[in-house]
Amino acid sequence: DIQMTQSPSAMSASVGDRVTITCRASQGISNYLAWFQQKPGKVPKRLITAASSLQTGVPSRFSGSGSGTEFTLTISSLQPEDFATYYCLQHNSYPFTFGPGTKVDIK
Amino acid sequence: QVQLQESGPGLVKPSETLSLTCTVSGGSISSYYWIWIRQPPGKGLEWIGYIYYSGSTNYNPSLKSRVTMSVDTSKNQFSLKLRSVTAADTAVYYCARGTVADDWGQGTLVTVSS
Numbered sequence: 001d002i003q004m005t006q007s008p009s010a011m012s013a014s015v016g017d018r019v020t021i022t023c024r025a026s027q028g029i030s031n032y033l034a035w036f037q038q039k040p041g042k043v044p045k046r047l048i049t050a051a052s053s054l055q056t057g058v059p060s061r062f063s064g065s066g067s068g069t070e071f072t073l074t075i076s077s078l079q080p081e082d083f084a085t086y087y088c089l090q091h092n093s094y095p096f097t098f099g100p101g102t103k104v105d106i107k
Numbered sequence: 108q109v110q111l112q113e114s115g116p117g118l119v120k121p122s123e124t125l126s127l128t129c130t131v132s133g134g135s136i137s138s139y140y141w142i143w144i145r146q147p148p149g150k151g152l153e154w155i156g157y158i159y160y161s162g163s164t165n166y167n168p169s170l171k172s173r174v175t176m177s178v179d180t181s182k183n184q185f186s187l188k189l190r191s192v193t194a195a196d197t198a199v200y201y202c203a204r205g206t207v208a209d210d211w212g213q214g215t216l217v218t219v220s221s
Contacts, residue, residue: 001168034207036152043201043211044152087152091207095167098152 002026002090004099012107019075021102023088028068032092035064035073038101039084047086048073078104109134111202111212119196119219125189129202129212136160136178140206141185143176145198146214153198157206158185192219 003026013019023033031051036044046055048064051071061076075082083106088099115127129141143155156166158176166174170189178185189196199214 036208043214044208046208049207089152089154089207094165095156095169096154096206098154101151 001095002029002093002097004088004090004097006086006088006099006102008102009100010103010105012105013078014107015078015080017078017107019078019082019104021073021086021104023066023071023073023099025069025071025090025092029090029092031067032090033064033066033071034089034091035062036087036089037082037084038087044087109204109210111204111210113200113202113212113215115215115217117216117218119192119217120221121193121219122191125187125192125196125200125217125219127187127200127202127215127217129185129187131183131185131204136180136183136185139204141178142203142206142208143187144201144203144208145196146201147195147198148216155187194219 005024007022033051035048036046038044047058047062051066052064063074065072085101085103087101090097110132112130119125137160140157140159142157145153158164158178164176173190175188197219199216201214202212204210
């Protein structure tokens with residue numbers, strides 16, 4: 001199985017901050033990487049597929065980049081509604097695997 | 108937009124079989140992959156596997172010996188069975204459309220306890 005790691009595991013940030021979350025794969029996955037946002041008690045929401053393709057309706061302050069084994073999710077200016085846990089998912093080879101998550105909370 | 112709804116018992120006894128159904132509305136179950144994902148309380152997400160509308164499947168090896176997925180195109184439903192459950196199988200179970208989870212159900216909490 002491909003193992004996914006995320007850093008940091010948690011972070012505190014302020015509204016307006018630029019936030020970067022890193023996801024690493026244990027082997028190359030090309031650009032088969034998705035990002036999800038999950039708020040407490042809510043269903044995960046897909047933000048990005050193919051490492052950098054923003055889903056329809058997702059604010060442009062979210063962006064993704066990377067290829068191979070290292071990927072980043074960037075929030076250019078953190079908004080109050082962005083406080084959540086973020087997960088990456090590799091969809092290059094089965095079984096698909098999620099990263100452990102990065103919790104972004106209010107500083 | 109397609110909607111998904113999980114249904115099934117919220118409490119299952121240890122060693123028994125967890126059975127869940129996902130009903131798809133607003134679209135046909137045909138021509139898509141359908142998946143199950145679970146999330147233990149306070150923990151991360153685990154991809155359980157997929158079933159294609161034709162019936163082909165792919166399961167996470169960590170669960171493969173205990174999992175069976177099936178599809179009923181006439182009812183626009185697909186199902187998950189997980190045998191020999193333990194407390195470690197307590198989780199919110201989500202069904203979703205597409206192998207990369209395009210659309211999700213609301214999730215259903217299944218607790219394994221005697």
